[in-house]
Amino acid sequence: MNVNEVVEVITESDFMYGDEGLDSPPVPPKATLQLKLHLIDSVVPPPNLDLPLEERMALGARKKERGTFWYNRGEYQMAIFGYRKASQILDDAEIDIEVPIERHTLPLPLQLLIKERINALNNLAQAQMKNNSWESSLATLNQVLRLDPNNEKALFRKSKVFLQQGRESEAIGLLRRVTRLYTRNTVAKSELNKLLENRKKSRIHEERLSKKMLGLDKYEEELLKSRSRFFNRANLKSGLVYFG
Incomplete structure (x- = not known):
């Protein structure tokens, strides 16, 4: 046009x-x-990184709001697009995403930018999870944890992704970390207790199956019967002696 x-x-x-x-x-x-x-x-708009920090923050917030609009409608693919765009706008050349950073040592305006970027990435990961894009959500959550290694939402959601991938032990480890760092997170505590209880039941079931396959269940059954007969005889003899 x-x-x-x-x-x-x-x-x-x-x-x-x-x-x-x-x-x-x-x-x-x-x-x-x-x-x-x-x-x-x-x-022609300039590249995002050439925009003043305040403009980038405002533009990123608008894109994030648009992502939330689509998320609330259940349009997760569109939400992913909005949140991803927001996280890209809220990036900065001074942020090295490849290694964990001490963001509290950065200038305050950059700290605020990173905070908004973390929010956008967390929302992106949630939308990806709703869309069953587990590998993508895991990569996004890892980006959050490089910026904020103890981020509560990212750790909890990462445990959810691990469960979907069949990585139960890693999920339990993350939930233990969440409950240790955030003692008021009752949802994480409930999830952890549920997983530990299921693991206990699973181990008992596996032990029973192993014994059955090796024939040890019949051996234990005969052993219990033998002990029962022994105690019954012992009690009978005691009764005979008592009655003389």
């Missing part, structure tokens, strides 16, 4: 408001829309 050009666009619901529609302005579910677009002006 050129500046001052007006066009009409017909678009399917997948590219607008999906199966849910919109309350205000009212858009029916699965609606095909006819739009009129008027291009008033056109500028």
Whole structure:
């Protein structure tokens, strides 16, 4: 399009408001829309890192809000797009994401930027989990933990991802860490107790199966019967002696 050009666009619901529609302005579910677009002006935005910090914070917040809009509608793929864009905007050349950082030693404006980036990444990971994108969510959570190694949400969600991947021992280790660091997190305590109880039951079941396969269950059964007969005879003899 050129500046001052007006066009009409017909678009399917997948590219607008999906199966849910919109309350205000009212858009029916699965609606095909006819739009009129008027291009008033056109500028090429600078790279994100060239924007002043305040502008980056404001732009990142808007993208994060848009991600939350889609998340609340259950449109997780669209939410992922919004949160990922927010996390990219809230990045900075001074943040080395490859190694853990001491963010409290950084200038205050950069600390605030990192805090917002952590929030965007945590939201991104949650949307990825809702979308069953477990590997992607794990990578995102690892980014959070490089910025904030003891982040409560990231540690707890990472334990959830590990459970989905069948990595129960690692999940238990993370939940123990969460309950140790955040003693008021009752959800983590409940999850940990549930996992430990299930592990205990599983071990008992496995032991029974192993004994059955090796025939040890029958041996123990015969041993118990033998002991029972022995004690019954001993009690009988005691009774005979007593009655003389």
